Amino acid sequence: MSDTIRTDAPPEAAARRTGEFLPKLQLTGDHDLCPGCGEPLAVRTLLEAITDVGMTHQCVGVIGIGCYTALTSNMNVDLIQALHGRAPSLATGAKRMRPDTLFFTLQGDGDMASEGLQEVIHTAARGENVTCILINNGVFGETGGHMTATTVLGQRTKNSIEGRDADYHGYPIDMMAMLAPLGGTAYAARGTVHDAKGVARTRRMVRRAFETQLRGDGFSIVEILTMCPTGWFIPTAEGPGYLDEVLRSVHGTGEWKRDGELLTQAAVPPGDDEDLLA
Amino acid sequence: MSDTIRTDAPPEAAARRTGEFLPKLQLTGDHDLCPGCGEPLAVRTLLEAITDVGMTHQCVGVIGIGCYTALTSNMNVDLIQALHGRAPSLATGAKRMRPDTLFFTLQGDGDMASEGLQEVIHTAARGENVTCILINNGVFGETGGHMTATTVLGQRTKNSIEGRDADYHGYPIDMMAMLAPLGGTAYAARGTVHDAKGVARTRRMVRRAFETQLRGDGFSIVEILTMCPTGWFIPTAEGPGYLDEVLRSVHGTGEWKRDGELLTQAAVPPGDDEDLLA
Amino acid sequence: MTRRLMEGSEAMAEAAIAAGCRFFAGYPMTPFTELLEHFAAKLPDEGGTCVNAESELEAVGMAWGACATGFRAATGSTGQGLSLMQESLSEMTRAELPLVVFNMSRGQSDYFQATRGGGHGDYRHLVLAPIDVTEAIEHVQTAFHLAEKWRNPVLIYGDYLLAHTAEAVEVAPLELDQLPETDWAVDGTRSGTGNPRNVNSIGMIPGIKGIDPETFWKRLQAKHDAIAESEARFESESTEDAEVLVVAFGSMARFARHVVRELRGEGIRVGYFRPVTLWPFPSDALRAAAEGVQRVAVLEQNAGQMIDDVRLSVLGAAPVSAIGGISSDEAGFGVGPLLDVDRIRGRVEAALETGGGER
């Protein structure tokens, strides 16, 4: 159609490339996650933040088990594959032996808040100098969309198709509220990838978490809310809106703890909200 | 010595027995716990509180593993012996099948805050209608006095003989701060047995926790600070003072959540502080 | 009779409920997930409870609690999840609790864990390995019965094929012996009587200080010996004049039996033997079936585990060789290329050719 602009090749007029397909630390863009899944976006912010803090060649990831695990073959990063829920302990042992390397875990809500809740809390309480990245979609995506320990009241999942009900299913755990107050936690923030601004802010959060680790200040965590249209049984296009309305109303975004200080109100990480790609 | 009063038989003058050696639900007083140990005192309050709420013949305990386990043969209560750390899950399954029976767990800090932290948090988040009793002495008493996840900064244990140090050993977990805010927690309080008033108050806390359960309001927990002179490597007589100064300065006593409402300041459970035996 | 199309998971859940199971707890993991889903969907209508536990450790703990109060209860998982439950399975066996466990295994590589106990200490639990959905419906009911009869956990060893194959079946209640009333469970009513109960794994007795694990564990060993004596089950076909005896269990046996029938149809002298219980292993029956054969060919989908029990049964009387092996799909769910009638037929034919030759 003549109204459209060609998008199959770089522009002919003089132009600067301001955004590349892939982050530096990503090998390929091709993956098997569902259409509209938010997890690849979370992984993008993570990989970009590593480069941001200059640790491109000095970082190791410890990976949990969930849909995002399939993305690890795309990652240009030294990795240790953990068992479901156990990544923070592996990161602890690894970081203790290689204190100059940047260590992060990549875990889902099923991995971190259900199967491995104890691991992350103890790691935080000990003040281990590692960064945990929690991808929270409120479901076990990988097994078909079941409720997890973070699924918010009212959320649709395979076993709460009418929405999670407190009396029947119990209450969700707010991971920030639980982890931020611990003595060993130096940085805690929750971001989202349901819109571009959220993605840009999340990247700044992850960057700050890494800076915390590099200063040796102790445990840092960034939770990232992601869409799972498959596990929520909704059309892909409705994912971002559903996340914003349902998940985010309970799991509020912002910084919860910074430089070891608990913030009374979740704060936006400083930086330029308008220049999305910085 | 002629200044002393005979104590080997009941008084001859008319007198009312206001306090018996043993609570109704205790079979014998003889046990192998160390001199000056606070755990038998905690168990006393628990057993008395069961009788207080009229569930003497309709209660089941689920027991963790620690020094207190040796006290269970003294208990006149139907019991399930759990593995180390796992009692809250057992209580969950049991209570679901017998909703009219009073269920409690009896666990130490090693059991609940170290090995089994995840179990109790999930049980609380689900709002299971059970009561967990945490005996917190800040050590694995049974294995010889090692640090646990609740050991406070500065506390002496076998592996922190100069006192727990945050940089080296990490930070203690405040179980009330962690459990009270959870959606499924209806009642949370921390008592102590380092003096008689503390014992009397603790009994009132346990009673209220049981009442919470009997009303079906959800999860209830009472943490009880106890002396462990053996694990603290101090003379028995110094136990109560050490508890008061060291443990209690971090793990403050009082009610943290009541009727599902978080209290901003830990409150004394209502009742008569002067009539110790009521 | 109206048959309904049910996948194995659904049929097993229905059979469990028909057998009186009123509690289930589990954590999703392929190919066990659907079993959990079916229990979650069906139990509430029968007045039962299904908890979507936050981990396998918690799931088995919940089932333990439910069991201890005298209700029929079950849990299950696969692979990693089963491994996490081993501590509890060991202790529950020693606490003599009649738990039923569904291992929807990824392939057959948990044979050792299932039959020797992956946990600590001396303990054994019964293992039933159904060949298809129809048999699974029976086995599940038998499992609850045996668990209560012996006060011992029973494990159902299935796999992806069993869990996901749908068959047109009917869940018909089995006729089973009447069992005595449960007199060991705790319900709280003995509290305060001076004679309470303590459900434990080390021989604690209310009112008696200390424990006596040796006596307690020796009594358990005697019980396990009695189970071994009386509960071994097997199925066999065409063993009389067989030159090669094919031994297989579970889904692999379904392939083995089909191949043996095909070959027998062509007049070839092969036999088929299937341990229906993996523990106790039907050693006597296998020894008898192997009498006179030139070779025992063990078809299992793993690196060689049941072959130990086959050798311990045959004890040198005939050469025993493996004709199975590791086989997996790309996801590691155990649906590997070995699961193929032609391929297996080829291996049996090769064993026929070798005969009693190489050992």
Place this chain on the structure above:
Amino acid sequence: MTRRLMEGSEAMAEAAIAAGCRFFAGYPMTPFTELLEHFAAKLPDEGGTCVNAESELEAVGMAWGACATGFRAATGSTGQGLSLMQESLSEMTRAELPLVVFNMSRGQSDYFQATRGGGHGDYRHLVLAPIDVTEAIEHVQTAFHLAEKWRNPVLIYGDYLLAHTAEAVEVAPLELDQLPETDWAVDGTRSGTGNPRNVNSIGMIPGIKGIDPETFWKRLQAKHDAIAESEARFESESTEDAEVLVVAFGSMARFARHVVRELRGEGIRVGYFRPVTLWPFPSDALRAAAEGVQRVAVLEQNAGQMIDDVRLSVLGAAPVSAIGGISSDEAGFGVGPLLDVDRIRGRVEAALETGGGER
């Protein structure tokens, strides 16, 4: 040479450090606790790290992480704690990580778990069972060596006696072959190169979508076959003309050996065989040692586990019977009345009387 009095736990910790172990994590449990205490006391001075983990699950995870970065690392526990680690031990074996695990067992009832793997799936780890503190000092060093040589976990199977017996010993470094540089660990320096590493248990390869577990696991099986071929170790005495061959491992072997020496001293024809590695089990050596004997008498402190391996070795050539059994002190720590030279002597004598008679 100056010997120092060290309990087994201390000697093993020192030997581990001498072997280059720089990371340890554990959770206290009798009789393993002191090993943790000694590592905690000694490692920091050697630039190493010991973490008092909050549970066994976390302890093994920490050791996993340390191992994956290319450092020699260990963990350990007993009973329940070891059971909790089985999931990780299975996966670490398949991730080819050279972890050393100390099982200070309560008695000998974890033989199956140690030799067959209590976890899921097909995997094997080496098991060394020292007879005394002196040998433990060697075994610990050998363990780290073999673990790295084969990139496979190695378990040291000890018990209360080994952990707590103090002996006057010297921790002398063993002469061991030079191993190639570690080229499989992750230290972060390959990140960003386009050719990073992924330490995993299922055959994931960076840049390649999907996995191929079958190929990966078959390669592992081949490695395990190679270990089985080459690493079996044993000790034997007086087997030549023995009428009864006593087979025992670990601490029980110390009793058995002493009894056999006593009896030989009196001219009685008994022999002694000890598997030094429990996996691989020295089957060929045992078969050879059992040649011509009237009876193989298996002394193990459990309900009968190693006896399977003995039978699988002897394969009917001589009757095999158990002369051990469950035995425990009141606390369940495994220091039972069976641990008595006179009692064991009596049982060996009874076996001599039975000879090849009853089976």
Place this chain on the structure above:
Amino acid sequence: MEREILLTGIGGQGVQLAAEVLARAATREQRHVMTLGTYGGTMRGGNTDACIVIADTAISTPPLVSRAWAGFGMHPRYWEPVSEKLRPSGVAALNSSLFAEFDGAREDVTPLRVDTDALATEADAPMGGALVLAAAFSAATVLVTFDSLVEAMNEALPPYRRQHAEANTRALHAGWAAVETPITDAWNPGATT
């Protein structure tokens, strides 16, 4: 009489639902039925296959068959291994929208080509391609009746997919109507047209 059917497609094409509908329909008609769905790798991406066995008598064959009476191809990417397993004079039902030309390797099987994409779009059931083919295949082989198919489809839908029932019925109808005369009679092969 034992009728093995192998289905293949790629994720999202609805092959598993089609297999379940065929199996349930046959169950309703009192046959012995066994079916198993398998996925290449995970549930996301990759192939999605299924095997159905329908018989007059108890089924002895395992749920993964080495040889089959019919193949059912929604996408050509993983068709080859299915094709290889077909018995001589078997049936191959193919989504002609994607199978440009029939796989020449098997001239000994009878093809049934259905333009499922077009029919599904026409029926306003864009996700219903596999059901179109299933219905066409049933009609062409007299495997099960149309009513059984519709009832089976309703039975097979989980509660959270109920809203698709109508579109699915239209898809079945479109497929059934697309076949004028059967090409074989599954239960009465002598009567082959």
Place this chain on the structure above:
Amino acid sequence: MEREILLTGIGGQGVQLAAEVLARAATREQRHVMTLGTYGGTMRGGNTDACIVIADTAISTPPLVSRAWAGFGMHPRYWEPVSEKLRPSGVAALNSSLFAEFDGAREDVTPLRVDTDALATEADAPMGGALVLAAAFSAATVLVTFDSLVEAMNEALPPYRRQHAEANTRALHAGWAAVETPITDAWNPGATT
């Protein structure tokens, strides 16, 4: 020459420390040494036993012996099984404060009675009873020297018990001084007095 010593007492009496001190002292004197402490049940309550083997050559016997050269009794409650294991003409070192009279069953062993409670109190080392007996036993059997005992005791104390070193030394001294002449010579039995 192999010298087995069985020690018994109840919790809190310091028997384990005494055993360790004896074993360390012998180690300092270049002997082969093996020792094992065992507890009845748990560390709280119940008996506390230990076994020491000291030898000139490598030790073959396991750490729990069936027969012993000497018994060392701090409390009579669990003395009997120890007494039964003593070899004829062995030695029995007894805390006479609690062993009212010597166990008549073994008239074939030489008793060494030490009023440990009194000596310990006198030495202002109220917790040092077992060390008193250990020193007396060593002096009476020429098992190890006094210096070795003191050095061994210092070696054996964990950092958090260092404050007891002086009292312990006094206890050792009191026990050593209480023996005028040896009753046997452990390493030179011919020279028995």
Place this chain on the structure above:
Amino acid sequence: MTTIRGTVVIAEERCKGCELCVPACPPDVLRMSERRNEIGARVPELLAGCTGCGACLLACPDFCFEVYRYEAPQEHMPGGDA
């Protein structure tokens, strides 16, 4: 006539048709086309008015966008091509 300050390259072969990029674009210059790629997904197309802000890149889970900013803004005539 529309001012175009930036543009994008779309890796259509990776697109899964999730439509997330469409609402993410602030000037609303992305829309789903009728074109389908190999795996059958409908892919987006670009209308005139891109600012080169990068929102689409951040919103796309399949790494389909590369973003450019023109050195000098371009003008687009309806019916023509940039």
Place this chain on the structure above:
Amino acid sequence: MTTIRGTVVIAEERCKGCELCVPACPPDVLRMSERRNEIGARVPELLAGCTGCGACLLACPDFCFEVYRYEAPQEHMPGGDA
């Protein structure tokens, strides 16, 4: 002369000599005696002035106390016995 409103019975055989009861007693009428029981523990003794408050009972980990309140307060003469 001291008023005694209550008294206690002490199960000395169970006492482990921990001394916790002594500071627990509000009127300070418990003190450790020189007497030792079977297991060698020093046991407490009661001086005149007990109020029957029960603090000792609540403080003793070995269940050694039974508490009585006199119907009428008793008077104690130093040197005598209650």
